[in-house]
Amino acid sequence: MSKVIDIVEELVTPITEDLNLELVDIEYVKEGKNWFLRIYIDKETGVDIEECGLVSERLSEQLDAKDPIPYNYFLEVSSPGAERPLKKPKDFERAVGKRVHVKTYEAIDGEKAFEGTLLSYDEESLTVEYMVKTRKKQVEIPMEKVAKARLAVSFS
Structure with a gap:
């Protein structure tokens, strides 16, 4: 394929x-x-x-x-629509500050899926801020562990 x-x-x-x-x-x-x-x-x-x-x-x-x-x-x-996939470096760079959904190949902090604000991106990793119950948490995800990433629709 x-x-x-x-x-x-x-x-x-x-x-x-x-x-x-x-x-x-x-x-x-x-x-x-x-x-x-x-x-x-x-x-x-x-x-x-x-x-x-x-x-x-x-x-x-x-x-x-x-x-x-x-x-x-x-x-x-x-069109890729509102939930546009993030694959290329420029996709991630444009998504900084936006809501994203990231799935990983293996668990990080016990989770394999994260939805929240993309705080930063470089070629090595990305950082997502997400909510756990009522508090904000940040996770740094190495790029080699990213299985899929896309923009997430925000309902605010």
Whole structure:
């Protein structure tokens, strides 16, 4: 699957760059009997349906020409939404001061999931402030222990 994602990234990156869009993420997953190729794009002011359609159209042409995917699949191009994944260093840098949800590969302080404010980030670790009952707590999470991270919707 990572080979497919690498090939798709090579194909879609020039398209998103040409349109001044950011490639946020690529997923190639099987759900039930169907395969899905999901491309998540964004820009400072958000993306609209026309931009998603344009990327989808251009990428479809590239995929048809190269034919790198052995199965039938559904192509979906969309915004990452409010719960945007955090994968690249710039994603984490932009998220400092925002609510995040982080899952770890192994327990830290007895927990494998943390939701709170991202206080700091560097290439080695990130620090999240979260609530335990009625008091605030901070945890430093080494980057090699981060399994998944995303922005979290805040209900305040």
